[in-house]
Amino acid sequence: MSQRQGEPPELAECKPAIRCLPLPPFEAGDLNAVQRVFRNATPCPLHQAWREKAEVLSKPCRSRRKEAWKSRKTRPPYVGSYSFESASTEPNFAPGVVRIGWQGDSLLVLAELTDADIFTRASGHNQRFWELGDTFELFLRPVEQLAYFEYHVTPNNCRLQARFAGAAMHQRLAETGAFEEALMAGELFTSKTWVRAETRQWFVFAEIPASSVCEPVRPLAGSEWRFSFSRYDYTRGQAEPVISSTSPHAQPDFHRQEEWGAITFTNRADA
Numbered sequence: 415m416s417q418r419q420g421e422p423p424e425l426a427e428c429k430p431a432i433r434c435l436p437l438p439p440f441e442a443g444d445l446n447a448v449q450r451v452f453r454n455a456t457p458c459p460l461h462q463a464w465r466e467k468a469e470v471l472s473k474p475c476r477s478r479r480k481e482a483w484k485s486r487k488t489r490p491p492y493v494g495s496y497s498f499e500s501a502s503t504e505p506n507f508a509p510g511v512v513r514i515g516w517q518g519d520s521l522l523v524l525a526e527l528t529d530a531d532i533f534t535r536a537s538g539h540n541q542r543f544w545e546l547g548d549t550f551e552l553f554l555r556p557v558e559q560l561a562y563f564e565y566h567v568t569p570n571n572c573r574l575q576a577r578f579a580g581a582a583m584h585q586r587l588a589e590t591g592a593f594e595e596a597l598m599a600g601e602l603f604t605s606k607t608w609v610r611a612e613t614r615q616w617f618v619f620a621e622i623p624a625s626s627v628c629e630p631v632r633p634l635a636g637s638e639w640r641f642s643f644s645r646y647d648y649t650r651g652q653a654e655p656v657i658s659s660t661s662p663h664a665q666p667d668f669h670r671q672e673e674w675g676a677i678t679f680t681n682r683a684d685a
Contacts, residue, residue, distance in 0.1 A: 428662050429661065429662060429673055429674065429675045429676065430458050430660055430661070430675035430676075431675055431676040431678070432456045432458065432514065432675065432676070432677050432678070433456070433678050433680050434514050434515060434516055434521070434677045434678065434679045434680065435454075435455070435515055435516070435680060435681075435682055436515065436516055436517060436681060436682060437451050437452070437455075437515035437516065437517050437522060438451065439517075442606060442619060442621070443606060445608045445617060445619075448524055448617075448619050449524070449526075451515070452513040452515060452524045455513035455514060455515050455524075456513065456514070457511045457512075457513055458511065458512045458513065458514075458643065458660045458675070459509065459510070459511050459512075459660065460509065460510040460511070460512070460527075460643070460644070460645055460658040460659060460660055461503075461658060461659065461660070461662070462503045462504065462507060462657075462658050462659075462666075463659070463661070463662040463663050463664070464663050464664055464665050464666050465503060465504070466662075503658075504656050506530075506647075506649060506652065506656050507647075507656050507658065508527070508528040508529055508530060508614075508647055508656070509528050510525060510526065510527040510528060510645055510658065511525070511526050512524070512525045512526075512643045512660060513526075514641075514677065516634050516679055519623055519624045519625070519631075519633070519634060520621045520622060520623045520624065520634075521554070521621075521622045521624070521627070521634070521639075521677075522619070522620070522621055522622075523552060523618070523619070523620040523621075523622070523643070524617070524618070524619050525550050525617065525618040525620075525643065526615065526617055527548075527550065527615065527616050527617070527618070527645065527647075528614060528615055529548060529614055529615065529616055529647060530614055530649060531648070531649040531650055532548060532569050532609055532611055532614070532616050533547050533548060533569070533648065533650065534546050534547030534548050534549070534568045534569055534570060534572070534648075535547050536568045536570060536572040537572070538572060539572055539573050539574065540573075540574050540575065540597050540599075541572065541574065542593070543566050543568050543572065543574055543646075544566070544646045544655075546568075547568065547569075547646075547648045548568065548569050548616070548645075548646060548647060548648050549566050549567070549568055549645065549646040550566065550567045550568075550618045550643070550644075550645055551564065551565070551566050551643065551644045551645065551646075551668065552564070552565040552566075552567075552620065552622070552641070552642075552643055553565075553640075553641060553642040553643070553644070553668060553669070553671075553674065554622065554627045554639055554640070554641050555627065555639060555640050555671075556627065556628050556632075556637060556638070556639050556640075557638045557639060557640055557676070559628070559629060560579065560580040560581075561577060561578065561579050561580060561629055562577075562578055562580075562640070562671070563575070563576065563577050563578075563602070563626065563627050564576040564577075564578065564596075565602070565603055565620070565622065567605045567607060567618045567620060568607075569607055569609050569616045570607070570609075571605055571606065571607040573603070573605055574597070575597070575598045575602045575603065575626075576593070576596040576597050576598060577596060577598050578596055581669070581671060583596070584596075584669050588669075602622075602623075602626035603620055603621060603622040603623065603626055604620070604621050605618060605619060605620040605621070606618075606619045606620075607619075627639065634679040635679055635680070635681055636679065636680070637678075637679050638676060638677065638678050638679075639676070639677040639679075640671060640674040640675070640676060640677075641660075641674055641675050641676070641677050642659060642660055642661040642668060642673075642674040642675065643659065643660045644657065644658065644659040644660070644661075644668045645657065645658050645659070660675060661673045661674050661675060
């Protein structure tokens, strides 16, 4: 998609692009086992890029991409990523990092989130979690597909799943407030959460089958998706949540698909 008016070109160039590698079998109910299996996966940090200044980029991302592509021995594996030397984040901003991998026909996601006040008022699935407390969000679509999916997970492992036929549908629902029209019933993905209040952290592990993103379903190996991971971080006593994203959004709008990153599903032998 074309760059939006007023969008810093450096941010447009710095969308994360990740080679997603297959993961070996592991015990998904054990946080230590989950962290071990993701330890070599590309870390994708959450930022507030709309608050950043283009000139703080440590190095032009275009040249970093070329260097990474030439040296496939780069670890953790990536095609391109972005980083900032300093962050113009809100005072209460708490860092978070997301890692991905794949098994069989599913994308696997691990989010590790620092949080001074872990809470939610969510009591069931498909509620408006972003209004109820802490929320981790996933946005996914195959590169050739207009429809995209939005998935949420709360600290108490409530889930939301929504499908948008395209950007126009989201725009229409944003204007009418009828978000429930996009909600999907059933169980399109599974998740597990761990809350560690003593270390001010919570963790999300999510498994998203290709059939819950791709229309029609196709093998993951060799395919390319667009993605963005985001977060609502609430602190009781504060009027507004602190939001952040893995995408270099020029505005605090998680649905700006032109700034989403790219996932390329690859076999280790191809890396």
